[in-house]
Amino acid sequence: MIGTMPRSAASRGSAWQRLRRSEFPVALLFISPWIVGFLWFQLYPIVGSIYYSFTSYNIMQPPVFIGLSNFQILFGQDPLFRQALTNTLIFTAVSVPLNLTIAFIFALLLNQNIPGRAIFRTCFYFPSIVPSVAMGTLWIMLLRTRGGLVNVFLGFFGIHEIAWLSDPNWTMPALILVGTWTVGPTVVIFLAGLQDVPRVLYEAAQIDGAGPFHLVRHVTLPMISPVILFNLVIGVINALQAFTLPYVLFGNGGNPGGPLNSALLYSVQLFQVGFKQFQMGYAAAMAWILFVIIFVLSLISMRLSLRLVHYE
Amino acid sequence: MTSAADEATGRPARLETQWASARRRARQLERLRRTVIFLLVLALALMFTFPLIWMAITSLKSIPEVYSYPVVWWPAVLRFGNYPRALAMFPFLRYAWNTLQITVPATIGVTASSSVVAYGFSRLRWKGRDLVFYLVLATLMIPQWVTLVPLFILFNNIGWVDTFKPLIVPAFFGDPFSIFLLRQFFLRQPQELMDAARVDGASHVRVFWQISLPLARPALSVVALFAFIYNWTDFINPLIYLSDEKLYTLQLGLLDFFGNYYVNWPGFMAASIVVLAPITALFFLTQKTFIEGITFTGLRG
């Protein structure tokens, strides 16, 4: 207790009682900004958008109710929807684990006591603050089949002329490759998690004769498993909604889905439908389907966590 | 066998030497390990930064050199003149000022409101608290496309389109991610501290203002930094809400640069680097706080 005189038993009793009573009214005060914001900027648009998904709406004219028609067309007659969904799921399934692994390894390395850590951390974080337009054009230059630096680099290993941006088989790897470049924030969060692991645990394990791999597997990983979960869920949510990267890479002077729509991601198709074809109702339907997918996948990740994540 | 020296130190001399050489070996191994790791990190960092180095080199080239094959690794002439020329091609200072006018209030808004809300979800006990908090988190899962158009229509109806308001006002109502981080942090603050103050008759508002908040400085700086970066690099929202070119932000300004027919690639790269510089400096200077702050929030649990 900070510098207080002991009070009489009676007043102490009522003070404790005061503490224990539900603090709802005060709490309401504190969370009121969020509540207002939620009602105004989230609930209202959410309800509006649910309604729009059952209409045909081009913003200029009032929405026309068409029932389930949007969903019927999406699931029945829209090959681009199917392709975008497939592409996005593949992209997520590959890039999220890949980025997590890379970020974890980087974080492990950066956690070591080496000189210039601050500079290195900035190096890895840097790409995520590059303006997206600049990043896109930069990578277009780097991924050129002939003369792009990626292929020049691969040329040293005897790999020749991969048509990253024009060969339908290589566009998805191109997206995933560029996606690994922005692991910076994930690395930072892993770093924070790593630094939180008590040294004692490492030392104890080392005394028992554990080598570095053993340490990582049996000490580090369990201890940062909540962080891994966090990054996993955020990673999945972001990957499913990826828009800027593919749009900038392919949307320049051509089909934003890339050759044969091999790089068409869900958000890009949504954008096309809504803002190029002025079918906001259809786009809203797509947005809600996306939400369902995100929700389901997040739920699955959290369920997994109950079994795999170690809490203090 | 012991010697006089051994008697003095109380340890056998041979063991002493053995330990000394063992320690030396351990130190050497340690140094080797650190060197290897350092080189590895250096290599990775170089690979990671190389695209940006390339961007810088490109910004100094002449236009034909940019796309020629075989690759021009180093420009024939270092055209530093590309920079002032690029900056002259779009109203850089005005756009930068606009961006600041949006980013600074928004950052303050997010930090202030999220800390208040996070306190309500952590240091106060009430029924349904955790349930409502999951609702807050759930909103993270809503794709931005769901709310984009209705929000635009909403703002349009109240005449906020073509002003900075849609980009600043929502920040003052809390951001789920920041609320989450701050809540984690508040949860770890020692309960005794609060209880003591409360028993002394302090209202929750005072506890928040005078105890929790000051203690939360590392977490607050993380939130503020994230918010700053997000707002500085946001481009979809300014794109939708700002029509008047006089209100454009830096990100939009770059986009204009790019969207024209004849793209001056070196100039564009130069402009991008200039836009990048402030944020990079900011991150470099504050990263220690950044990482510590995230550590203290304890993402576990």
Add this chain to the structure above:
Amino acid sequence: MQGMINRRGFLKTAAAGAAVASLPAGTALASSPRATTTVEFWNPSGDALGGPLIKKLVAQFNNGIGKREGIYIDSRFVSTANNSIKYTTGMTSSNSPDLIMTYGYNTVLQWAANGFLQPMDAYLQQLGLKESDFYPVAWDMIHVNGRIWGLLQEFDADLLFWNTDIHKGPPPRSIDELDHLAAKYTKFDSSGRLVQAGIVPWAQGGFLGGGYGDWGPIWGASFYDEEKGKWTINTPQNRRFLEWYLKYVKMFGGRAKADALISATPKTYGYADIFNYGKTAFSMEGEWFPLELTATTSKKLHWAVSSTLLSAPGVSTRKMSMIAGANLFLLPARAKNVNAAITFAKHMVSVDSLVTWALPIGQFLPLKKAETDPRILKAQPWMKYFNEALDKQAFVTQPLSPQFPVFDQAMGQAVDEVTYMKKTPSQALDGVAQKVATAVSQFKATHPNWSRE
């Protein structure tokens, strides 16, 4: 940064252009103390050539007619890259601009059908224009579904250009001749890489992705029945240009070879300029091409063009290209100062203004009087051939349907599917037809006032 990067290039004039372009777009070069009505005018002219021209024309107005009639033009720059979001959200807001200018035609009918624009029929007299002033094909572009939806400033079409260093004789007059010559000029290096091509048709067939804009009409394709207003996509005639593409895929040994050649060439307009850099003997290029060329290549290209209309086996009509690019002035539905906007529009499509625009750039002008202005022919001698072709009715409109963007994207994919040997021409066009049919049914359900598909 979307598919609307129009291939029309604008010269990067030297310091003068850059200096003027550095002025913030809202700066008025005129002061109008008596201005009563302010017309908000959005335009995409931020580029080094178009920018100063628009500023000049706006200033001309503000200083002249504007002053007399109490109108002030507030000109705002919105880049083409932001067009779809910006213009859409702008036109629906309560702060809608009064007049907009586009670098492109693709969205016009969509906007029209969805109520973003208001028709201009009522103002034709005020504008001092009548149908006979226009070239028929230009008139058809703005007069759709019984109304006038905008004013053309210029439009673009293609003819066959050739590299006189590679091909020294007269131009081919038929597809067979072209094929023969193309085979001759296709060269590989020792490792089998394509280093020069006669022509890469799907990449050099005009601005619309996949080259269907030029090779379609050349091969007699008709994707849309303008009379009936119905799509006619998967017909044997329409497949012929795709079958012809396959010939070239075989000639190169796979599409990837051509892609590599394109990738190795500098890009100035968002896609490669293999013809500009001397990598191909032939190309379909637009009337803006010669001036675009001078500014952008490091080596001088020796080129020639003629008004020869290519004949294709079994095709009776002689068409050379769809009109795929155009600049237009459009009147948003929620514009507030309509009359003032029309007065300004009249100035912008006057013969003098049109010629001012076309002189440094090289464009087709929709008004006969403007297009045949002697100043243009003097500055741009190659326009003689383009005008001849125009008179021979060599150019057709693109499908005048609000579903055009869907069709365009689907056709691009179809061309890819065929050239990557994933589908036969019939299957590919079938895919296009289906996508368009879905779009049409969605459209028809909610747009009863538009009688065309």
